[in-house]
Amino acid sequence: MTTPSEPGDGLPDPGVSAIMNERRQLINLAYRLLGSLADAEDVVQETYIRWYAMSRQQQDAIASPGAWLTKVASRICLNMLSSARARRETYVGEWIPEPLPEPTEWINGRSDGITVDPADRVTLDESVNMAFLVVLESMTPAERVAFILHDVFRYSFAEVADILGRTPAACRQLASSARRRIHAAHAPAPPTAQQARIIRDFKQAWEDKDIDALIDLLDPDATVVADSGGLASAMLRPIEGAEPIARSLVNLAGRLRDMTILERTVNGQPGLVAQRDGVTVTVYAFEVTGDRIRHIWGVRNPGKLRPWAAGPDDRQTPKQRTVPAR
Structure with a gap:
């Protein structure tokens, strides 16, 4: 994906490196929220499009670009999750989250022959094992976003509330409900x-x-x-x-x-x-x-x-x- 500079200045955007360094975090967040690498890539693409649609002055006015990107990506994911139930009613057969290989094996991951950027690799931990992702599918969109942002990515409930447009207390309840679902359905795995x-x-x-x-x-x-x-x-x-x-x-x-x-x-x-x-x-x-x-x-x-x-x-x-x- 190209990262344009301010039109007409002839100089590269000095914030490009810092902004693009957020890509891996955004891919990791969106994959856990959506269970689909393809959708996660689309979310991150749309997030960057919105960033570069702003003027340099608007960008400079944002105190924390990383927080802004996370908020936008999370809200896009929330909208996609809200429409996913309707889309899956027309899906043929059962829907399972998209499986991921070991990152060291993820070399030529696109069927069109384009080499996958290392920043597009999802960090593998217990929050992406298939059993965990399947339980996430049973949650409401708000529960899933609140739980992933707080319990997995360690955002405060105040930050989660800003993203979801709810109170911190409400977000705490959402995460707690999601946590109960995880504990009820997800048995501890052996070594x-x-x-x-x-x-x-x-x-x-x-x-x-x-x-x-x-x-x-x-x-x-x-x-x-x-x-x-x-x-x-x-x-x-x-x-x-x-x-x-x-x-x-x-x-x-x-x-x-x-x-x-x-x-x-x-x-x-x-x-x-x-x-x-x-x-x-x-x-x-x-x-x-x-x-x-x-x-x-x-x-x-x-x-x-x-x-x-x-x-x-x-x-x-x-x-x-x-x-x-x-």
Whole structure:
């Protein structure tokens, strides 16, 4: 994206560097608020357009450009969240947040061949694991914005109130309500090394078409949700229960002999990807509780797999690239 200087002065804007340094923060904020990297990029683009639509005098009058950019981006996200429910009523099948790879693997993340700017990479932590993002989807737009700004990005409730147009006390209540949702639905995850072992055992059992082994690895009340957006073949409704899931996975393995399943980091957690001819066609994220898999999310919508576009490294064998034991 270009960053224009003041028209006619012939000199670069001395504030460009400081303003553009906010880009990573804005991408991180917008992705957590929206669950979509594509939408987050659009929000940040629109935020900068609004900044550069102002005159130099108007820009100079803003005491904290970073705070201004955050406020504008948050309000754009709030508007998008408010309209998202209506848009998703026409979405084909289930909607799952857009999965992200490990930042070190995020090299040629655009399907159009444009190299992703490092500032567009989302910092991976527990606030972007898939289970967390799915719970966020159950919140009201105001709850989600208040919670993410305060609990994740550490903005004061006075600052949150200025963004949401509510009182600090009201924003405190919104964040508290969101926190209760998180605690009720989001069980503590075991250590990453244990998760990686369980996912690796799951992968082996799936490839072996071992129904009993799969059942043993799944929580009795486990669920599988797929997201294709109607652009790829996938089940339109969740599958519930360890045995139905295991049988469905074995049937799927029998139909997809040309697929290669690889261990990868998905939203900061051990996961799997399915590739055909070196191209990622499905990303699987997991929620592991105790020693069982509780939830599986399979994203097949091509529009949500842009950051997973295969590069030279992605064509390596599973032994060369596995989920690290941490």
